[in-house]
Amino acid sequence: MKAKIFITLKDDVLDPQGKAISKSLKNLGFEGISDVRQGKxxxxxxDNDNKSKVFNEIDNMCKKLLANTVVENYKIEITE
Amino acid sequence: MKAKIFITLKDDVLDPQGKAISKSLKNLGFEGISDVRQGKxxxxxxDNDNKSKVFNEIDNMCKKLLANTVVENYKIEITE
Structure with missing residues (x-):
């Protein structure tokens, strides 16, 4: 199975990388941009066909390594 | 409106960061991992309510700044 993990900064955490992207886009002439946030x-x-087992395994990976749950949120999506 | 942009390395491009994550997960005892890829x-x-206009604008941003289309693919998702 395939899992996609979307890791984003929590809303109240500053995102300098997002700010830099926002500035660059404005410099390129793009208008109306009110907020940019960058995540992973x-x-x-x-190799496992049990969807709920895979979900739990991935959830564990996020907690132990992939996400910093102090400042980041994560969302897991399991596909075939 | 809100746009999410998923930027991933093309399949034939090496991903050392993904390899590092894969190794770390294995070291932590996770099994069955066959491939890890990291994207953005x-x-x-x-500030624009026209979905197709927003899509085109975002597509332009990807081509001009956000994605390196030589080695990366991108997918755009527009939500409210």
Whole structure:
């Protein structure tokens, strides 16, 4: 199975990288941009056909390594 | 409106960061991992209610700044 993990900074955490992107886009002439946030996307292929087991395993990976739950949120999506 | 942009490395491009994550997960005792790829997730809030216009604008941003289309693919998702 394949898991996608979307890791984003919590709303109240400053995101300098997002701010830099926002500034660059404005410099390029793009208008109406009110907020930019940058996060991470991690795709994992795992040899296991049990969807709920895979979900729990991935959730564990997020807590132990992939996400910093003090400042980050994560969302898991399992596909075939 | 809000746009989510998922930027991933093309399949034939090496991903050392993904390899490092994969190794760390294995060291932590996780099993069955066959591939890990790391990408970027960018969220943009834009003051415009025309969905197709926003999509085109974001597509332009990707081509001009956000994605390196030589080695990266991108996918755009527009939500309210």
């Amino acid at each position: 996307l991690i795709e994992i292929k795992i | 997730l960018i969220e943009i809030k834009i």
